[in-house]
Amino acid sequence: MKYSVAPNISIKASYNSLQQYIFMLSNTIAISPNDQWKLVSSHITPPLVDQVAIGWYQNLFKNRIETNIEFYQKWINNIVEYKDGADFLSPDPIETQLLQGVQNAKGMELMIKKKNGIFTGWMSYSYSRSYVQVNGDNALQRINNGKSYPSNYDRPHSFNLVLNQRFNRRFSISANYVYTTGRPITLPIAAYFSEGKPLLHFSERNQYRLPDYIRLDFSINIEGNLKRDKLAHSFWMVNIYNVLGRKNAYSVYYESVNGNLKGYKLSIFARPILTISWNYKFGNYLTD
Numbered sequence: 001m002k003y004s005v006a007p008n009i010s011i012k013a014s015y016n017s018l019q020q021y022i023f024m025l026s027n028t029i030a031i032s033p034n035d036q037w038k039l040v041s042s043h044i045t046p047p048l049v050d051q052v053a054i055g056w057y058q059n060l061f062k063n064r065i066e067t068n069i070e071f072y073q074k075w076i077n078n079i080v081e082y083k084d085g086a087d088f089l090s091p092d093p094i095e096t097q098l099l100q101g102v103q104n105a106k107g108m109e110l111m112i113k114k115k116n117g118i119f120t121g122w123m124s125y126s127y128s129r130s131y132v133q134v135n136g137d138n139a140l141q142r143i144n145n146g147k148s149y150p151s152n153y154d155r156p157h158s159f160n161l162v163l164n165q166r167f168n169r170r171f172s173i174s175a176n177y178v179y180t181t182g183r184p185i186t187l188p189i190a191a192y193f194s195e196g197k198p199l200l201h202f203s204e205r206n207q208y209r210l211p212d213y214i215r216l217d218f219s220i221n222i223e224g225n226l227k228r229d230k231l232a233h234s235f236w237m238v239n240i241y242n243v244l245g246r247k248n249a250y251s252v253y254y255e256s257v258n259g260n261l262k263g264y265k266l267s268i269f270a271r272p273i274l275t276i277s278w279n280y281k282f283g284n285y286l287t288d
Contacts, residue, residue, distance in 0.1 A: 008059040012070075016051045023047065023080065025094065026152075036094070038080075043095040045078040066113040076103040081134055084143060084205070099141055101134030103151060121163040130154040143205050150184040150206045157181045170223040175216065182210035188254055191261050198256060210252060216243045233281045241273040 003011045026035045040046045055070030078100045086097040107128025114120050130153055135146035143149070159179040166172040184206030192199055217240065224234040247270040254263045 008063065010057045011054070012057060013054040014052070016049070018049050019046045020049070021046050025080065025082070025098070038094060041095070044080065044098065045100060047079055048077045050075045064114060064116055066111075066115070068109075068111050070109045072105075072107060072109075074103075074105040076105075079103040079132060081132060081143060083140075099134050099136060099143065101132055101143070103130065103132045105130040105151075118166045119164070120166075121161070123162075124158075124160045126158045127156055128154075128158070129156060147204075149204060152184060152206070154184055154206070155181045172221045174219050174221070176218075178213065178215045180213045182212050182249070184208070185210055185252060187252070188261065198261075200254070200261070210249045213248045214244070214246055215241075215248065217241050218243050231282065235279055235281070237275075237277045237279060239275045239277075241275070242269055243272055245271045 001013045005011060021040050023038060024035055025038050038044070051072060051074040053070055053072035055068055057066075057068040059066055079102060081099050081101060083097055083099055090097065105128065107126055109124065109126040109128075111122060111124040113122035115122075130151040131148040132143075132151045133146070133148045134141070134143040136142050139145075157180065159177075161177040162174070163176075164172065164174040185208050186205055187203050187208045188200040189203045190201040192201060219240070220238040222236040222238075224236075247265070247267040249265045250268045251266045252263060253266065254261055256262075
C-alpha cells in the first residue's frame, strides 16, 4: 500500500506471508560441502513466514536527493536447525539430526541517495536483529537449554557508502565502503580428556562473533573516443579491491597440533587486488 502525503512524500506499507517446502540445510553462513537441499516430509513441518513493513519516503531539494526509512518485523515458525553435536557425515536419516523452532527478526533501514549531477552516490545504514529459539519437550529437543540465540544471519550493524565523481565526459572515479558486524559463531571454550582422548567443549550456539567486516574499494573509469557514429565505444577500468588490505575473517576454526589446540582465522583476498579491464559498449552514446 502507498499513501501520498505530498508530491514528494509518501508512506508505504506491506505484508508478506509464505510457506517454504524446500530449503537448504547448512550449519554455516558460507557454502560448504555439508550443505544439502531438503524437502518437507512427515517429519518436517513447512516453515511459515509472516512479515510486515512500513516506510517513509521523501525527496528533497527539488528531487535531487532521495531519502527513505523503513521498519520491518518478521516471524518464522517451524524454522529448521541442526541439533547440538549433529554428525553431518552420519549415515542416519537427516531428520534425526534436525529440530524445529521459531525465529523473530526486526530492524530498521535508512538510505540517502543522490543520482543527478557530476557528484552522485548513496549511503545506507541498517540495524537489525534475528533470534532463534528451539525449546522442545525435553533436553534433547532444545538448543541452548531453550533460550534464544542469534541466528547465523544476525548482523546488527550494516553500513554502505558509494561515491561517484565525474570530472568530465571521459574521466570519472568511484569508491565503495562496506562495514558489517561480524556474524555469530560457536567456538570451543575448553578441552578435556575422556579415556585418554582429547575432546572439546563448545560454547552455547552462536555465543561469539567473528571480527567486524570492513572493506574499501576504488575504481577509475577512462572513456575512449565519444564520437556519435561508431559501432562500439571502448573504455578502460582500473579497480582496486580491498584498498586497506584488511584480513577480514571468512571463518575461524581450530585444529589439534602436537596435542595443543590452536585457532586459525581464514581470510580470502586479504590484500589489495588490482584489476585492469578494457570494455566495449555497442551503440551510440546519448548526447545533449
